Amino acid sequence: MRQRVLEAVTDPAVAQLDLGEQLDVLLHRVRELFAVDTATVLLLDPAGEQLQASAAAGIEEEVFQGVRVPVGSGFAGRVAASRQPVVIEHVDATTVLNPLLWERGLRVLLGVPMEASGHVVGVLHIGSTESRRYTDAEIDALQLVADRLALAANAYRSRSERAAATLLQTSLLPARLPSVPGWELAARYVPGAEVGVGGDWYDVFQLPGNRLGLVIGDVVGHGLTAAVVMGRLRSALRAYALEFPDPADVLCKLDRKASHFEDNTMATVAYAVIDTATSRMQVALAGHPPPIIAVPGHPTVFADGAVGPPVGQWLALDDRHAGSFELPRGAVVTLFTDGLIERRDVTIDERLEQLRSSVQSAPPEAVCARVMATMVGTSAATDDIALLAARHVP
Template identity: 35%
Template sequence: MPEPLPDENAEDLYDSAPCGYLSLRPDGTIVRVNRTFLDWTGYGPGELTGRRIQEIYAGGSRIFHETHLAPLLHLQREVREIAAEFRRADGTRLDALINAQLRDGPPALMRMTVFDATDRRTYERELLAERRRAERNATRVRLLQDVVLRCAALERAEEIAGPIERVGAEAFAATRTRVFLLDETAAALRPLDGAGPLVSLDDPGPEAQAAGRLDVVEDAAAGGVRIVTPLVADVRVLGVVSFEFDGGGALDDGAIELMRTIGRQAGQALDRIRLLEETTRRAWQSGFLARLSRALSETAGYAGRARRLVELLVPEVAAYAQIDLEEAGARASAPEGADGWTVPTDVLAAVHAAGRAGRLTGVPLMATDGRRAMVLPLRARNAVIGTLLLTAAEQDAPGRAGRADVGPDFLADLADRAGLSLDNARLSERDREVADTLQRSLLSGTWPQDPRYRVATEYRPAVHTLEVGGDWYDVFATSAESVGIVVGDVVGRGLHAASAMGQLRSAVRALATAQDGPAAVLRHMDEFVASFAAGQMTTVAYAELSLDSGELRYACAGHLPPLLVEPGGVPTYLWEARSGPLGATAGGRARAEAALTVPRGSRLLLYTDGLVERRGEQLQRRLDRLAELAAEHWQTPLSALAGRLSDAMLPDGGGHDDMCLLALDFADAPPFRAEVPARMSELAGLRAALDRWLATQGVGDYDRFGIVLATAEAVANAIEHGYDFDEGRAVGVLAQVDGDAVAVRVADSGQWRPPRSALQRGRGLALIGRLMTNLVIDRGVGTTVLMRRTVSPGRLGV
C-alpha cells in the first residue's frame, strides 16, 4: 500500500511556498506577505504590511510598476514574468520575476507571485558580457583584417599611418594615434605626421623603450595613458605606434595582444614595402644608368656629352646639375640660365683628393640660400678630369630622385660612368682632329690651273661618329693636254683608313703618268694592293679627259658610275667599263675601260656611296634623284653646285657614311691660241685676232681694249727682252674664259735680260699690272706671264 501523505494546512503552504506571495490593494498597499518573501528581503513580520510596494522597489522598477505594470494589469487582469528589482532591508537588491493577477472585489485585490531570479540575472549578465566581448573581438578582428589588406596594397612607407590610425580610433577608442619610423642614419624615430622632432633611440621615453624592448610599453601620462607597440619584422624594429587615451582606464589583455599583432603585421608590411622600394629603386637606377650610357655614347663631342649629361640628370636625379671640366675651363649646367655654383677651393681640393685616391664619394656642400648639394669627382684613367655638382630640391636630400633616395653607391657609379664617357669623347675628338687633319691634308691639293676646266669639291663626314673615313678625290695633269680625275673609297674607318687613302691617292697619281689609260692604271693598282692589305677592296672611279678633243676615257673598280650632264641639263650615268674593287680581280683578268667625247659645256660628277646610299631607300631611286638634281642645277655656278647637291641629297646634314663629291666643268668655249713670231710687226695681227675672239666670248669693248693692250705689251716684252728680236723664235699666247674673268698666258723660251739703256722699254710690266686684275711672272726655263682680268658684270656673254 502506498505510504500516506503528511497533512499540511493552507497557512503553512502559503508561508513556506518556494516563492514569495504578496496581496496588495489596487493602489499598491501591501495587505499580506508570506514568510518566504520576508526571508529573501530580510524584513521582519509586520514591517511590510500597510506599506506600498513602490517603497521596496529598487531603481527603475518603481517607475516601471507605475507606468507599465499597474496599467497593464488593469487592462489584462494578469501579467507574467515581469522582471523587477526589490530593495532588501540591508539595501542590497533582489532580482526577481513577477506574476500578478487582479481580483475583482469586494474587496479588489492584486495577488503577486515573486520568484528569485538572482542566478538567472547573473547568468544573463555574464552572457551579455561575453556577447559584448565577442562582438568587440569580432570588430577588432575585422579591423585587423582590414589593416592587413590595406597594408598589403601600400606602396610607400609613409602611407602606413592611415590604416593604423583607423584601428586606434575604432578598435581601442584612442584619442590620438601616432606612427614613428626608424631612421637608421640618424639612429632615431621620425614621426610620420611631422609633429615634433626626431626621437633618439637613447631617449628614456616609451617610444625608444618599445623600440629597444621589442614589446608593448605602457606609460601613465598626466591626464591619460600612452601605450606604445613596436613595428617589428622578424626581430628588427622598423618603427613604433603610440596609442594615447584620455583617463586612467586600462585596456584588457586582448586589446594589448591586438596591439602586438598590429605591430607585427604593420612591421611585415613595412618590410615588404621597403624591399619593394629597394627593388624598384635599384631597377630604376640600373635603367637610368643604362639610358645614361646609351645616350652619352650616341652624343658626339666632349662639350656635347657634358651638356647631354646634365640634361639627363635634371630633374630625375637632381634639381640642378653642373659639370666643370678641367680642359679650358669648360662648363655645362642645367636648367639653362640657372645661376652657376662656385665651389669653394677647400671642397674642390677634397673632391680631387678623393678622386686621385680612387674614391668617388661626394663632398656635401651648402649654398648661402640654404640649398644643399653634393660634389663628385669625375675620374677616368686614374686622373680627375672635372667635377659633377648635384643640388637637391627644397627640403630634399642631395642627390635625391623624385621617387627614392638614389644613395651614395648610385652617385659613385654615375660619376664613374660619366667621367669615363666624357674622357672617351675627349680622346675621340683628339683622334678625330689628328685623323681629320691628315685626311684633309691629303684631300686638299692644288689642282692644275687650266682655263679649259674648273673643279669644285665637297667632303662631309658621317654625323654619327667621330672617326674619319677613307673617301678621297683628286685631280692632276697626266700630260700637257689631259687631266686625270679620280674618286675612291677605302674600306674601314679611322687613321688606318685615312693613311691607306693617302697611299692609294699617291699611287694613282704615279701610275697615271705612264699614260696607258684608265684600265692600265687599275691593273697596276691591283698589283699594288696585292701587298697592301689596307688597300684591298677599295672602290675607285678613274677618268682621263683630253682638254683639246674632249675625249673621256674612264673605268670603275667596284665604284658607282660617274654622272655626265651635257649642255642643256641632259644627265647620263656612265655604266660601262665596270669591274670589281681593287684586289678582287682574278689573276689574268683584264680591267675594262670605255671612251666617249664630252661636249664642251658639260659637267662630270664623281662621288662616293655616302652621297646616294640611304637606309630604307632603293639605290636606283637615289641615283635617279641625283640625276634630277644635277639636271635642275646645270646652270648653277660650279662653286655652289657641289654644296647644293650635297644639301639636297643629305637633308639631315649627313648620312651613315662619309661622302665626297667632285664636279668638273669642261669649258664651253675653245681657248684662243697663237704662236707669234718674234717680230714687232706681228703684234698688229695678234691684237686683231685676240680682239675678235674676245668679242665672240661676249667681252665688252672696254675690257677687250685692256686685255688686248696688256697681251700685246707682254708679247712685245718677250720679243725684246726674252729673244732680243731673234725672229727665228716665237712667243706662245693662250687666252681662256674662266668664270667671270679672262685668263691670258704669254710664254717664251728665251733668256730674259734687263734693258740695255734708258731709251729701251722698261714700263711694260707696270702697264700690264694696271690693266689686269692679277699678274704672275715665272722666270724659270724661259719666262711665263700669267694675267687675269675680271670682266665687268654683264659684259661677259658666256
C-alpha cells in the same frame, strides 16, 4: 680594400688629367694599395696584335725600352687572349717574355685584362719580389682599377684617332683645285655624322700631254686606319697615272699594290682622264658608281661602261677596261661616293635617280651646291661624302 680602391680610381682630380698622367698617378697608388713592387699597363696596338708597355711604376724601363708582347704569348699576352685574371708564381723565361721582370727578381705576378665597349684595350699587371698569394678580393679590386683605366684609355684613343684621321684627311684632300684653261672644277667633302672621317677621297691633277686626272674613291672602313690606307692609295694612284696613260692600267696597278701591301683592305675607285685638247674622257671603274654626264640639250646620264671589281684582295689582276666619252663645251661630269646616295629609308635606285636628275649643265660650284641641297638637305649623312664636278667651259 675594395673601398680604398674605389676611392682611388674615382678621384675627380685624377679624372681631369690626361691619359699619361692618369696612368702614372693610379699606378703609383696601386703599388701602395696592393703593397707590390711593380705595376704596369700595356696597351693594345691599333692592329690588335701586340701589347706595348705604356706606363709603369717600379720598372719604368719597360716603357723606356718599348717592351712589346704578342697577344697570346707570355704572361701579359695570355691575360689579353683569355680575358681572365692570370697569376703566376714562377717568373722566368718559360712564363714571361719580358726579361726585365725576372732580372729584377720578381717572384709573383698578377695580371688582369683591361676591357671597354666589349673589346680588350690592354693589360694591367702587378708584381712582387716576395712570395705571396693574391686573394679573390685583391683580384677583384685590381680588376676595378683595370676597368677604370680601360675606359680612360679607350676614350683617349678614340679622341686621338678622330683628331689624327681628320688632320690626315684634311692634309690629303687638295687644298686648291688646279686651274686648267677651258675647264672649271669644284668639289665637296663632308664627314659622316655617325662615323666621322672615313676613307673617302677625291683628287684632281694635271698630267703630261694636256691631260687632266679626276679621281674619287672610298676605302672600306672608317677612322684613322681607313684614312691612312686612303693616303697610300692616293699617292700610289698618282704615281701610276704618270706612267700609264690608260686609266684601266692604272687601276690594275693600284689593285696589285693594294692586294699585296694593304692586308685585308678593299676600296672602290673611279679614275677618269680628260684629254683637254680633244675633249674626250676615259673612265675606269673599280667597284665604284659611274660618273654622271650632263651635256647641254641632252638628257643627263650615268656614264655607260664596265664596272670592274674593287681594288684589293687580288680581285681583278689585269682584267680591267676603260670607257670613252665625249665632253663637248658646256658638258659637266660629276663623280661621287656612296655616302651621297645611301639612306636607310630609300632604295639605292631611287636615290640614284634623284641624284641624276639634280645634275645639270651649269658651273661646277652650282652643280655641287644643288647636288648637296638635293641629296643631303637638312639631314646629316651617316657616311662620309666626297663629290667632284668638272665642266668644259661653254
